[in-house]
Amino acid sequence: GIQVEQSPPDLILQEGANSTLRCNFSDSVNNLQWFHQNPWGQLINLFYIPSGTKQNGRLSATTVATERYSLLYISSSQTTDSGVYFCAVDTGRRALTFGSGTRLQVQP
């Protein structure tokens, strides 16, 4: 099956810093989503982005499908951004395959 690798596995930032999270995948995808899992365990949709670039406030994402990677940018980070960020892809089998996540800790 498809392999999804996320980097870095862990990231510690000071409040106000910017960061880039990366997701590499091993095959063509129909669907790519980024999620934020907050400390209470909730999975929150950030982006649906199988290709191209999208922005939502301080977050933006870019997927280069031909090169099989996606990037999530977080600017001016806040403590509420802490949690685990997951990339998930679907090759058309109707199931999302998740990466192992990037654990982000934003310190005040």
Place this chain on the structure above:
Amino acid sequence: DSGVTQTPKHLITATGQRVTLRCSPRSGDLSVYWYQQSLDQGLQFLIQYYNGEERAKGNILERFSAQQFPDLHSELNLSSLELGDSALYFCASSSSAGGSTDTQYFGPGTRLTVL
């Protein structure tokens, strides 16, 4: 709030028991997906239903079963529970059967603890 609801939020039970987890999809969504998140295996797809019919199957154990009812809510049944079944179980929903424009929205999850 994703619009997907799951009950109960927490469940504590003993080995060998059987439990039922319930999910109501977003209004208008016909597909329901179940995922398991455990410490050792991460987030894994279990099964998908579309408009009452099973559409895709992942790493779902034979001790687990699911169904989707005419009102589109879904139940995941876990039987002969083992310690290793302790996990966070998510339900997700989407509008279509699956494909290139199919965003999945996740519920808050049910945290199952097997003692």
